[in-house]
Amino acid sequence: MTTSIESEIEHARRGRTAHTAVELSGVGKTFGTGTGAVTALRGIDLRVAHGEFLCLLGASGCGKSTLLNLLSGLEEPTTGTVSVNTARPSFMFQEAALMPWLTAARNVELPLQLAGQGRGARRERARELLELVRLDGVGDKRPHELSGGMRQRVSLARALAAATSTDGSAQGGAPGLLLMDEPFAALDAITRDVLQGELLRVWEATGTTVVFVTHDVREAVRLSQRVVLLSSRPGTVVREWSVDEHGPELHDEITGRLRQVITSHAA
Incomplete structure (x- = not known):
């Protein structure tokens, strides 16, 4: 598939x-x-x-x-x-600027949620993006449990989530x-x-x-x-x-x- x-x-x-x-x-x-x-x-x-x-x-x-x-x-x-x-x-800064009370996966989901994407779709997208930045398996970790490099990878995954269209107008999530x-x-x-x-x-x-x-x-x-x-x-x-x-x-x-x-x- x-x-x-x-x-x-x-x-x-x-x-x-x-x-x-x-x-x-x-x-x-x-x-x-x-x-x-x-x-x-x-x-x-x-x-x-x-x-x-x-x-x-x-x-x-x-x-x-x-x-x-x-x-x-x-x-x-x-x-x-x-x-x-x-x-x-979407922006990626010198500091990861992750929400400390959210897990890595929920941080990646956040821009998708704000864009109105449904729960199931955004969870799957967050999983795929964390896998893309080689962080599969750490989605349930909070920022303080991750190294600085890992936090920046989460930040990159979140930026990629924010940089793709989620309103259905772009096929497959248009590169942003x-x-x-x-x-x-x-x-x-x-x-x-x-x-x-x-x-x-x-x-x-x-x-x-x-x-x-x-x-x-x-x-x-x-x-x-x-x-x-x-x-x-x-x-x-x-x-x-x-x-x-x-x-x-x-x-x-x-x-x-x-x-x-x-x-x-x-x-």
């Missing part, structure tokens, strides 16, 4: 196209007014294809998280337009948009390495569009298909690289350009 996860994997492999999932045109964001105004982003032009894994790279304070907030609809642009053509976006704000930064190096590999496996399996924020060049090159470098505040696109089109020297090239951006801002 074919599960919905298996159907999703096959659909993702067949259906990835160059069609645009996300488009920002002339986007700027300013907080406040008058002399106290702070411009976080300016003149952002960016497109992300359906099923693409894109990393936003830049120094702290360059507007990476603000850009994610614009994509999620939590913020509105001051100038320009933001278009998101996916199932509803996953917004990831340095989700592995608080983990130790070994756990971080493992979860990076797991994220790539899950992305390959589901076809979810991923926009991943980091300030770690090595992480960006390992994970993404495309790396976009933002300038220091106000953030704007400095340069982008297609990872598949560059060799092993890409890490050094991006690092050098990032250092230039940071140095020019400090000057």
